[in-house]
Amino acid sequence: MGQVVKLDKTEAAATAAPHPAAANDASIPAPRPRRKPSWTPARIGVYGFLIVAALFFLLPLYVMLVTSVKPMEEIRLGTLFALPRHFTLEPWAQAWSSACTGLECNGIKGGFWNSVAIVVPSTILSIAIGAVNGYALSFWRPRGAGFLFAILMMGAFIPVQVMIYPLVRVLASVNLFSSLPGIIIIHTIFGMPVMTLLFRNYYAALPLELFKAARIDGGGFWRIFLQLMLPMSTPVIVVAVIMQVTGIWNDFLLGLVFAGSEHLPMTVQLNNIINTTTGERLYNVNMAATILTSVVPLALYFISGRWFVRGIASGAVKG
Structure with missing residues (x-):
């Protein structure tokens, strides 16, 4: 019995004593991982x-x-x-105020204000209608919602040129052809499908429990939309504004056909300046007018580019 105890003590001492090799290994620092070359x-x-x-x-x-x-x-x-x-x-001064845009030599200034008058209401209306449509198709699911959504999506992929003549006849029949309200309605109609898809995909990515909780609290269609969904839609609204402003501002064909001679947008005025030749072609004026026409979309992208990326990352184009 005594030997067993002695052996146990010896073994305990042997295990407690550090091995010389282990002591040496502990004193050696661990090798650092190799850094990958910065220029691969x-x-x-x-x-x-x-x-x-x-x-x-x-x-x-x-x-x-x-x-x-x-x-x-x-x-x-x-x-x-x-x-x-x-x-x-x-x-630049000549392009803005005195360049010839056909028979008149008032520069591109008039086209700028015409574009502003077209872009602002068209953007607000198309985003507002698209947001309501996307909200309804995401949560309320009315009867025939799938069929309505399919029609809207088909409208987003039909070429504009196919629908120009029918729209001309329709607007002429209601005395809106070649008018400012007419071109605003046209841009609103063509913007609705894309805006509906954008907002529907964004709202579909939100938790359904938020909507159910609002319904349990007694919220109706408009109350939930205005007090719950719309305040959460800042990222997708920024994306929608950038898309609509740049698309409507850069439009040429619809403005040429539907705006009328008194409301021609800036892009049409730019085309008139470049194609109007009275003597020598002034390339410096043409370049200045081109840059002036593109200032608004460029400024919009530079100012709100971070918000655009944030809106995309938060689910604005998922689905």
Whole structure:
């Protein structure tokens, strides 16, 4: 019995004593993981592609900016990429207030305000109707909701040119052809399918329990929409505003056909400036007018680009 106890003590001492090799291993620091090289061939290829793509898209903008601040004497020299020797803003002033857009020489200023008058109500109406449609098709599911949604989606993919003549006849029959209300109605109609799809997919991604809880609390259709759904729709509303403003502002065909001569948008006025030739073609004025026409969409993207990405990431285009 005593030997067993002695052996147990010996074994305990042996296990308690640190092994020399183990002690040496503990004093050696663990090797650090190898750092991956920062410039791998794949990363170099990606950055190279991005730089080439940026130059490809920025080069025309650079040429437009440089040409718009050059006098015609320098433009005739053919130095397309050279910086201006004599900087001037006269082409910009002429494009804005005195360039000829056909028989009149009032510049592109009138087209700018016409575009504003078209874009603002068209954007508000199309987003409001699309939000209500998307909300109804996501939660309330009225009878025939699937059929209605299919019709709206078909309208989003039908070419505009196919429906121009029927719409001309319809608007002419109600005395809205070639008028400001007529072009606003046209842009609202063509914006509804995409806006409905956008809001329906966004609302469908929201938890259904929120809607059920609001129904249990006695909320009706409009109360739930205005007090619950609409305050949660800021990301998708930002995306919808960007899509509608840029789409309507850049439109040419619908504005040319339905707006009438008194309400021509800025894009149509730009086309008239470029195609109106009385003597020498003023390339600096044409470039200045082009940049002025694209200022609003560019500013919108630069200012709200972060919100656009956030809206997409939060489910605005899921589904």
